[in-house]
Amino acid sequence: MNHDCADHHHRVLVINTGSASTKIAVYEGCESAHLLWSQLLEHSAVGSALFDGTSSQLEARADAILKCLAEKGEAGDGLDAVVARGGALRPMPGGVYLIDEALVDDVTNRPALQHAANYSPPIAFRLASERNIPAYLLDPITVDEFEPLARFSGLPQVPRLSRLHALSVRSTARKAAEALGHPLTEVNIIVAHLGSGISIAAVKKGRMVDVNGADDEGPFSPERSGSVCASDVAAMCFSGEFSEDDLVRKLCRRSGLLAHLGTADARDIEKMIQSGDTHALVVSEAMFYGIAKEIGAMATVLSGDVDAIAITGGLAHWPRLVDYVTARCKFLAPIQLYPGENEMEALATGALRALVGLEPVKRYEPASGGANG
Numbered sequence: 435m436n437h438d439c440a441d442h443h444h445r446v447l448v449i450n451t452g453s454a455s456t457k458i459a460v461y462e463g464c465e466s467a468h469l470l471w472s473q474l475l476e477h478s479a480v481g482s483a484l485f486d487g488t489s490s491q492l493e494a495r496a497d498a499i500l501k502c503l504a505e506k507g508e509a510g511d512g513l514d515a516v517v518a519r520g521g522a523l524r525p526m527p528g529g530v531y532l533i534d535e536a537l538v539d540d541v542t543n544r545p546a547l548q549h550a551a552n553y554s555p556p557i558a559f560r561l562a563s564e565r566n567i568p569a570y571l572l573d574p575i576t577v578d579e580f581e582p583l584a585r586f587s588g589l590p591q592v593p594r595l596s597r598l599h600a601l602s603v604r605s606t607a608r609k610a611a612e613a614l615g616h617p618l619t620e621v622n623i624i625v626a627h628l629g630s631g632i633s634i635a636a637v638k639k640g641r642m643v644d645v646n647g648a649d650d651e652g653p654f655s656p657e658r659s660g661s662v663c664a665s666d667v668a669a670m671c672f673s674g675e676f677s678e679d680d681l682v683r684k685l686c687r688r689s690g691l692l693a694h695l696g697t698a699d700a701r702d703i704e705k706m707i708q709s710g711d712t713h714a715l716v717v718s719e720a721m722f723y724g725i726a727k728e729i730g731a732m733a734t735v736l737s738g739d740v741d742a743i744a745i746t747g748g749l750a751h752w753p754r755l756v757d758y759v760t761a762r763c764k765f766l767a768p769i770q771l772y773p774g775e776n777e778m779e780a781l782a783t784g785a786l787r788a789l790v791g792l793e794p795v796k797r798y799e800p801a802s803g804g805a806n807g
């Protein structure tokens with residue numbers, strides 16, 4: 435359904451759950467989102483447990499959101515939609531999805547992996563149902579738009595999986611396309627999302643056709659190991675030093691800059707470099723080198739037909755990183771910079787585009803069925 439933007443701006447509530455906190459915000463707009471207010475809700479009673487699907491967890495978070503809405507004067511009927519960060523659903527094409535009972539059942543009882551984002555859809559569905567408004571999610575972490583050749587690894591039992599910061603990647607690609615003056619479906623963009631984890635994706639005419647696995651592949655990041663020697667990891671598995679959970683935690687949360695330098699904070703590392711710490715400089719440049727190399731790899735996925743390279747995420751605030759990557763990669767395509775995290779704005783923009791008919795709303799097919807793409 436289309437609406438005249440000159441006559442009516444919509445208001446949407448955005449919900450983005452973390453392991454022990456929830457970000458919420460209200461945006462207003464039509465085709466683009468304007469922030470009205472935002473709030474970070476800490477859940478001290480929840481602790482740092484990942485999603486376990488328990489009703490007490492969901493109720494505690496939902497109640498905290500309702501209390502905040504009341505305090506902000508948003509307890510009435512002023513909202514037009516609720517939009518949630520997508521959880522770990524089955525592999526599915528990207529886009530805007532209506533949150534319904536089937537989707538909530540899948541993410542609650544059959545998540546693809548344990549992830550704090552799994553809280554968001556059930557909470558959004560509850561709050562939207564109480565107000566008789568739609569609840570949406572878009573571009574969850576399990577978006578899969580890989581081309582066939584990208585799925586193969588050298589081990590048939592371990593295919594490559596699409597695991598990326600899909601929400602950030604697509605919204606940044608859309609901004610890059612707009613800066614070029616073209617629809618996203620007409621351009622090829624390489625997006626480098628650089629945060630505690632790193633996703634470097636080839637976005638081909640709007641589809642994320644290949645990416646380094648954000649937890650398992652590519653350059654090392656502030657906290658993650660990136661690609662490492664498989665035989666050495668196998669030896670660690672049987673060393674008796676690690677349980678499975680311990681080793682996964684080490685690879686995905688306690689590696690990278692943190693393991694080398696004792697901190698994952700780029701601001702602290704820059705201070706170390708400025709004070710003459712040559713080891714901090716070398717380790718940082720090794721990460722930058724890996725990022726540039728992965729961008730180059732994605733250029734080959736696009737056969738060299740690259741319209742722009744867009745850098746986003748918290749690390750895009752680090753001039754040293756941006757300068758290094760730009761120097762290595764500018765021969766491939768113009769560099770565009772979109773520093774910071776943009777998840778909340780991206781969620782709001784997707785919901786607004788759905789409300790005014792600029793973005794098709796898809797229906798989720800449960801795990802036993804196929805995607806409605």
